[in-house]
Amino acid sequence: MAQDHPFYSPSTHGFVRVGAATPVVATADPAANARAHVELMRRGAEAGVQLLVFPELSLSAYAVDDLLMQDALLAEVERRIGELAEVADELDLVAVFGAPVRQGDALFNCGVVVGPGGVLGVVPKTYLPNYREYYEKRWFAPAAARSDDTVTLNGETVDFAPGLVFEAVDRAGFVFSAEICEDFWAPQPPSTRAALAGARILCNLSASNIVIGKAEERELLCASQSSRILSAYVFAASGWGESTTDLAWDGQAMIHELGAKLAAGERFALEPHLTIADVDVGRIGLERLRNGTFADCARAEGEAATVIPFELGGDDRTDDLIRPLDRFPFVPHDAARLDQDCYEAFNIQVQGLMRRLTATNGERIVIGVSGGLDSTQALLVTCRAFDRLGLPRSNILGFTLPGYATSDGTKSNAWALMNALGVTGGEIDIRPAADQMLRDIGHAYAMGEPVHDITFENVQAGLRTDYLFRLANQHKAFVLGTGDLSELALGWATYGVGDHMSHYNVNGGVAKTLIRHLIRWVAEREPEGGAAEVLRAILATEISPELVPADAEGRIQSTEGTVGPYALNDFFLFYISRFGMRPSKVAFLAHQAWKDAATGAWPSNTPDIEKAAYDLATIRHWLRKFLVRFFQTAQFKRSALPNGPKVVTGGSLSPRGDWRAPSDASAQVWLDELDANLPES
Known part of the structure; x- marks a missing residue:
């Protein structure tokens, strides 16, 4: 039998290979951070990753405080966004990374989505924490404060809104959305609305600092959110290199599907790395199909979302699945x-x-x-x-x-x-x-x-x-x-x-x-x-x-x-x-x-x-x-x-x-x- 037959390709059967990227952060150095992003994007492409998620503000670093108000820094970030968009287009890879983005006279904490065709869209953070150690409202405006649903980056106008839904027109079920850190902790996370609008993979770009017990809390939230909204959830948090002036970072990375953990990365690592798993978007679709409660909720609570189509390109991978797969589904091996x-x-x-x-x-x-x-x-x-x-x-x-x-x-x-x-x-x-x-x-x-x-x-x-x-x-x-x-x-x-x-x-x-x-x-x-x-x-x-x-x-x-x-x-x-x-x-x-x-x-x-x-x-x-x-x-x-x-x-x-x-x-x-x-x- 020919091993290059479409049967042997995970994509044939509704799998999307996703990755959570944990770069080594260069504080307030977009050029160095862009190089780190490119390296991980190339590594991801070699591993067959189709969707790669970076931490919050990964292009500038998160803990830079009032440096976010510096024009030179923001201008350099925008230039590097263009560079990463070109690399993503070259690699036929979709990447979601964090960056401060200006619209008019306001600054937004954003997830920038790049892929085939360049910048696909920009997602501003909905909920800005301003309690305990967090002071994001000092620098950022919330998504609701944007003046328009588009933003201009490097001369190109792209969609700019929370809850954007991105859909690969040549990969059935490859539909994703992104939210940013604190959004996840809100009573009604934006990812819930995105799932009701059709997104099957939800991405979280996080700069959640680490304290005792917080890793378990994040994992609980990832598992419960993916279970409740019948989805996959990809979580990527900031790690080594972020400023430790008053905080510490562990670089936690996780991928969950329908409540089950598919993969978890090394915490407190000193080297950049990827956490990879194959997400079964086909199974997610079937689960939603048979779950009448999900459909009823989508009708009652769902809102129209902007859907951004893109074409991923050919995928002839015939490698093994990267995900736990029990020989005995009724009998867990653990x-x-x-x-x-x-x-x-x-x-x-x-x-x-x-x-x-x-x-x-x-x-x-x-x-x-x-x-x-x-x-x-x-x-x-x-x-x-x-x-x-x-x-x-x-x-x-x-x-x-x-x-x-x-x-x-x-x-x-x-x-x-x-x-x-x-x-x-x-x-x-x-x-x-x-x-x-x-x-x-x-x-x-x-x-x-x-x-x-x-x-x-x-x-x-x-x-x-x-x-x-x-x-x-x-x-x-x-x-x-x-x-x-x-x-x-x-x-x-x-x-x-x-x-x-x-x-x-x-x-x-x-x-x-x-x-x-x-x-x-x-x-x-x-x-x-x-x-x-x-x-x-x-x-x-x-x-x-x-x-x-x-x-x-x-x-x-x-x-x-x-x-x-x-x-x-x-x-x-x-x-x-x-x-x-x-x-x-x-x-x-x-x-x-x-x-x-x-x-x-x-x-x-x-x-x-x-x-x-x-x-x-x-x-x-x-x-x-x-x-x-x-x-x-x-x-x-x-x-x-x-x-x-x-x-x-x-x-x-x-x-x-x-x-x-x-x-x-x-x-x-x-x-x-x-x-x-x-x-x-």
């Missing part, structure tokens, strides 16, 4: 975040089950325990729920229901788990009943032929469910479901039986990859009765429905051999159901995440499949199967799901929740989009 997610997921499941028990005055539960991942997680949740409600674990009735292909390993694990957890265990061999049913329907297996078709499999699955529901009637209990989110997405569930139907299902909102980590999380807490050892044994067991006997070479029925690796399927599910991304973009992201084998610290019992590498052909193969299953063949099963708690964002396939779809749709439009935009194998 250990602290994973611990928090597991704590929340487990307790959401527990609370949901507790409420159902109290609502039905239930005191007993019947659950099928197979020795596999899903039933193990459901049983752990049930034990915790019973403990918190003060009910005896003996009221948890666990049954193992061995069939034709049940292995000694899974059955022994099921019994060991039930014994370790102190629940009431039972065993019913379903083979005699299955033999009878197969005889009754005249199946070939009953005549002695080795026919292991779907009927052979579902006779066993259906009988297990029949037994569980009748046992629930007998013991005045209700049946707890065990099927997980990944199985529901793939339709890997027999309609109307235990992995699909129950009185309540605690796992329906939990992806298979997260189930695995939840069991690890419990095992690490050493539950009483020696359950931890059993849990680790279950984690090490290959996923299989165990409905068909092993073949002549001893190979067991493999779930992932049929539907594909759950690691990939969960990746597909997250980006398609959560954001509605095009299949070709999902394939691009999967290739970025999985093209190399995982390295680093992984738990000793992590299956090799979670550390594997997948080439694009393999990703395409399983993604095509996923698309058919998800959009075309499995929805009728999801339309009849029992109740169960939603656990992860965008992770409910309940017909009463996040995902509502027709049961008779076609997957063709998604298959066609994938095939049309991937390189040929």
